Amino acid sequence: MANQSGSVYGLTILSPIIDDPKADTSHDCAIREYLAQLDRGMDGPFAKVDSTHMARLVVMDDVVFVGTPAREEHLRSKYLVFESNFDGDLENYLTRMAMEIPELVEAVWCHCVGYPGVRDPGAFAAYMKKCQLETTFFFADVNDQTVQSTLRALKVQASVVDFIIANQGKPAADVLAAFRTFYEQVQKMPAPLPGDRGPKGPRESVPLTKSIAAHHA
Numbered sequence: 001m002a003n004q005s006g007s008v009y010g011l012t013i014l015s016p017i018i019d020d021p022k023a024d025t026s027h028d029c030a031i032r033e034y035l036a037q038l039d040r041g042m043d044g045p046f047a048k049v050d051s052t053h054m055a056r057l058v059v060m061d062d063v064v065f066v067g068t069p070a071r072e073e074h075l076r077s078k079y080l081v082f083e084s085n086f087d088g089d090l091e092n093y094l095t096r097m098a099m100e101i102p103e104l105v106e107a108v109w110c111h112c113v114g115y116p117g118v119r120d121p122g123a124f125a126a127y128m129k130k131c132q133l134e135t136t137f138f139f140a141d142v143n144d145q146t147v148q149s150t151l152r153a154l155k156v157q158a159s160v161v162d163f164i165i166a167n168q169g170k171p172a173a174d175v176l177a178a179f180r181t182f183y184e185q186v187q188k189m190p191a192p193l194p195g196d197r198g199p200k201g202p203r204e205s206v207p208l209t210k211s212i213a214a215h216h217a
Contacts, residue, residue: 003134003135003138004138005138005140006143007087008053008087008142008143009085009090009093010083010135010138011082011085011086011093011132011135012133012134012135013080013082013083013132014080014082014133015112015113016077016078016079016080016114017031017078017080017111017113018112019077019078027111028059028061028078028111031108034107034108035057035059045103046101048100048101049093049100049101050148051086051147052084053085053086053140053142053147054084056081056082056083057082058080058081059078059079059080059081060075060080061078062074062075080111087147094121094129095122097124098118098124098125099118099121102118105118114127114130156186159182159185163182167179
């Protein structure tokens with residue numbers, strides 16, 4: 001099904017950016033400046049919308065036609081590109097954005113044409129749907145697990161690696177005893193927080209749940 005891969009929804013939105021020659025700071029530059037300072041990981045805004053696997057915000061200035069014969073094409077305006085992979089249905093996700101991360105929504109989309117604000121989450125969701133493009137070729141590397149179950153699996157995977165490294169070369173009886181203790185610890189392991197980047201070090205794991213703020217120079 002378009003826009004979905006298993007239980008994960010792939011959202012693609014292009015919102016036209018306001019073009020105001022009289023503005024002290026152009027609206028596209030204002031978006032770029034805000035995104036450049038946006039926190040990521042556990043401190044990122046999309047960690048608050050905990051059904052988010054990943055999210056990306058990009059300012060698109062123009063497009064380049066790639067084909068034969070080559071020809072010059074241009075967009076009528078600059079666009080804010082918003083991409084997100086999340087669990088659940090679209091209406092609920094967009095409504096949660098308006099209610100749970102209104103500061104981000106207001107700071108970014110206030111520079112876009114037709115933005116209705118966040119006082120009415122339903123109106124915001126309707127606006128975003130009007131800007132939505134169908135994600136026709138969507139692939140999710142984990143498409144049948146929630147954010148929470150995926151993060152837990154990644155945390156367990158990292159813990160297994162630690163266990164193997166710590167118990168190499170030990171007698172079988174010692175390894176078995178250590179594994180029993182390890183298994184009990186895994187069963188009691190608390191759920192990872194959204195945006196958690198996992199253990200630090202050379203084999204640092206990269207979670208699916210993260211907030212990515214991208215901007216063009």
